[in-house]
Amino acid sequence: MTRLRSLLPLLLAALAVLSAPAAQAQGPLRIEITxxxxxxxxFAIPDFVAExxxxxxxxxxxxxxxxxxxxxxxxxxxxxxxxFVAPVTEFTPSVTYANWKAINAQALITGxxxxxxxxxLTVKFRLFDVFSEAPLGEGLQFGGSTDAWRRxxxxxxxxxxxxxxxxxxxxxxxxxxxxxxxxxxxxxxxLAVMDYDGANVQYLTDSSxxxxxxxxxxxxxxxxxxxxxxxxxxxxxxxxxxxxxVALPVPxxxxxxxxxxxxxxxxxxxxxxxxxxTDIYTLTPGSQPQRLTSAPSIExxxxxxxxxxxxxxxxxxxxxxxxxxxxxxxxxxxxxSFGQGRYGTPVWSPRGDLIAFTKxxxxxxxxxxxxxxxxxxxxxTASFLDEGPTWAPNGRxxxxxxxxxxxxxQPALYSVDISGRNLRQVPTETAASDPAWSPLLP
Numbered sequence: 001m002t003r004l005r006s007l008l009p010l011l012l013a014a015l016a017v018l019s020a021p022a023a024q025a026q027g028p029l030r031i032e033i034t035x036x037x038x039x040x041x042x043f044a045i046p047d048f049v050a051e052x053x054x055x056x057x058x059x060x061x062x063x064x065x066x067x068x069x070x071x072x073x074x075x076x077x078x079x080x081x082x083x084f085v086a087p088v089t090e091f092t093p094s095v096t097y098a099n100w101k102a103i104n105a106q107a108l109i110t111g112x113x114x115x116x117x118x119x120x121l122t123v124k125f126r127l128f129d130v131f132s133e134a135p136l137g138e139g140l141q142f143g144g145s146t147d148a149w150r151r152x153x154x155x156x157x158x159x160x161x162x163x164x165x166x167x168x169x170x171x172x173x174x175x176x177x178x179x180x181x182x183x184x185x186x187x188x189x190x191l192a193v194m195d196y197d198g199a200n201v202q203y204l205t206d207s208s209x210x211x212x213x214x215x216x217x218x219x220x221x222x223x224x225x226x227x228x229x230x231x232x233x234x235x236x237x238x239x240x241x242x243x244x245x246v247a248l249p250v251p252x253x254x255x256x257x258x259x260x261x262x263x264x265x266x267x268x269x270x271x272x273x274x275x276x277x278t279d280i281y282t283l284t285p286g287s288q289p290q291r292l293t294s295a296p297s298i299e300x301x302x303x304x305x306x307x308x309x310x311x312x313x314x315x316x317x318x319x320x321x322x323x324x325x326x327x328x329x330x331x332x333x334x335x336x337s338f339g340q341g342r343y344g345t346p347v348w349s350p351r352g353d354l355i356a357f358t359k360x361x362x363x364x365x366x367x368x369x370x371x372x373x374x375x376x377x378x379x380x381t382a383s384f385l386d387e388g389p390t391w392a393p394n395g396r397x398x399x400x401x402x403x404x405x406x407x408x409x410q411p412a413l414y415s416v417d418i419s420g421r422n423l424r425q426v427p428t429e430t431a432a433s434d435p436a437w438s439p440l441l442p
Contacts, residue, residue, distance in 0.1 A: 040077035041164070043070065043107040044100055046088035047081070048123070054115025058146070062113060062123060062153040068197070069157035069171040073397075074422030079105055091124060097133045105130050109160060119145050123152040127160055137163050150199060151441070158440070170392040171196060174438040175399065176214040176223050176240075177413060179203065180431040184407060191225060193240060196392075196437070198427035204243055213434055215260045220438040224248075224259040224268060233257040235270055250289055258300045262328070263308040271300040280313055282328075292330035303347045303355075304328065305372075312336075312346040312355055312372075323357060325372070336374030345388050348372075350439075351395035354418065358387040358400075367400050369418055380420040384409075390437045399426065401433040 045067050050059040070076040085099040091112035100108050111125035124141040128134070140159055142152045151172060158169025179192040179201075188207035191214055194200055205211055209229035216223055223238045235248040235256045250256055250272065259270040267284045269292075278298045281289040293299040297317035304311055305328075312325050318335065321342035326333035337343040341361025348355055352372075359366040359379065365386045370377040385403040392398070396418055402425075403411040411433040413426040426435075 040071075040075055041106050042077050042079050042104055043109065044079045044084065044103070044105040045109040045111075046084065048111040048113050048125075049089065049091045051091070051112050051114045055113040055121070058115070058121060058149050059113045062149060062156070063109075063111065065150055065153035066109065066111075066157045066160070069154060070161065072197070072424065073161070074417065075165070076107075079103055091126075093126065093135075093139070095128050095133075097128075097130055100128075100130045107136070107160075107164060109156075111156065115146070119147075121146050121149055121152065123149075123156060125156050125159075127163055150195065154195070167396060168394040168440070170394045170397060170437075170440070172441050173393055174216075174220065174441065175390075175413075175426075176204075176216055176436050176438070177428070177432050178211060178214065178434040179428070180411060180433060181207070184409060191223070191238070192432075193223075194428070198429075201429055204238060204240070213258060213436075215436045216438040217261050218263055218265045218439060220441060222261075223436075224261065224270075226257045226259065235259045235268075237268075248283065250283070258302065260303055262304050263306060269302040269304060269311060271302070280311070290330075292326065293333070301345050305348050306350055306352045312348055314344045314346060323355070323374075336370070336372070337377075338374060339377055347389055347391060349391050349395040350393060354395070356389035356391060356398050358389065367398060367416065369398075378420065380416050380418070381414075381423065386414075388434055390435050392437055393440045399435045399437060401435065403433070 045063050047060040048063045050056040067078045071078055083103045085102050088110060108128040108130055114122040122141055122143045126139040127136045129136045142155050144152055154171040157171045161169040173196045174193055175196055176193045178189050180187050180189050182188045189211050190207040191204040191211050193202050209227050212226040214223050214225040221240055223240060225236055226233050227236055233255050236245045238245040248256060255273040257271055259268055261268060267282050269282045271278055272281050278300060279291055279293045280299045280302050281291050283289045295317045297315055299313055299315045302311050302313040309328055310325050311328055314321055315324050321344050322335055323337040323343045323346050324333035324335050341359050343357050343359050345358045346355050354369045355372055356369050359368050364382050366379040367381045367386050367389050368377060368379040383402055384405040387401050389398045389400045397415055399413060399415045401411050402414045403409050410431040413428055413432045413435050415426055416423045
């Protein structure tokens with residue numbers, strides 16, 4: 001912990017810490033990132049060493065992806081190789097710390113890549129705290145096929161991020177989204193999945209029918225989404241590996257939409273419209289749909305709490321679109337949104353501490369977060385149209401859709417951290433909307 005704290009002063013601008021007596025009673029000091037940074041932490045990452053000829057094509061690319069992951073958080077700054085005092089040509093446990101202090105590096109990441117038989121790669125790395133002149137944790141290595149070299153780079157970045165910040169990483173994850181093409185009044189939409197940073201795009205459906213609101217399962221192997229291929233909205237479940245799909249078993253001619261998995265990965269919560277009324281239902285394999293709401297209003301966009309005990313949703317039962325929480329089995333909901341404007345698309349943080357939402361007020365759209373009791377509302381973005389937040393696996397970053405104004409306006413994916421800093425566009429091959437983040441990959 002001493003070495004960890006030596007890295008943090010330049011990294012964090014505001015910290016929430018336990019009081020000294022409580023920290024002494026409960027163990028090591030716990031540090032929680034709550035705001036932005038004074039200055040990103042400077043780190044050095046020399047090109048990883050290729051320990052045999054077959055590894056040369058991957059060594060520098062892997063170190064570049066690691067650096068991009070870390071810099072993309074806004075918490076880290078890569079020191080260019082041109083500033084290095086001496087090149088790193090061997091992967092050794094010893095470090096000449098003076099060389100890295102001379103260029104003001106706070107952290108040093110070294111690594112090596114070995115190409116084995118059968119298209120296998122091994123990636124090794126070490127992390128050093130330059131300030132205290134000591135390793136930060138043990139060295140680790142990851143193995144996989146050459147096709148998975150980016151995944152191994154993301155895993156290294158996750159380990160580095162976790163050791164320095166004390167938070168779980170989120171780089172080795174995927175995002176399912178709606179890929180869009182064509183004019184605004186005749187969009188073609190199809191489901192796609194990609195790495196969190198926009199790489200390795202795979203298309204899951206064609207563009208013959210409108211598709212909306214994809215949602216990953218807790219294990220990341222299945223996706224729920226809404227399709228209009230029958231002429232009205234119907235929920236399907238798609239296996240990401242085989243790209244096979246089945247319709248959600250509900251009564252014929254029932255319009256179903258806004259699906260999401262429960263934490264158990266079996267139960268599905270969704271909205272269904274029958275006889276002109278829209279309510280929230282759950283469905284477990286082998287059972288009939290269970291109706292959870294019965295108000296003469298529109299109830300939709302349900303999202304489970306991480307422990308599966310509660311559901312947050314949007315409803316206009318008060319006369320305007322607001323957020324409510326109810327038990328996962330149904331029951332009287334309690335309203336949690338009371339600010340100016342309308343609230344929708346709530347999503348419970350994987351940490352359980354916050355709810356993200358879309359807010360519309362005074363002609364602007366916002367992505368915001370609030371505590372689960374509705375307190376401490378914070379708006380993180382503002383634009384012509386921001387909507388549909390989804391949480392990174394560690395609960396520290398939110399991805400959402402931002403659409404530009406005008407007849408030629410196009411949707412794109414953006415991310416922002418929960419302090420409202422580090423707003424970034426996520427690169428995609430096409431216009432894109434409706435992102436949903438996966439858990440960390442196994």
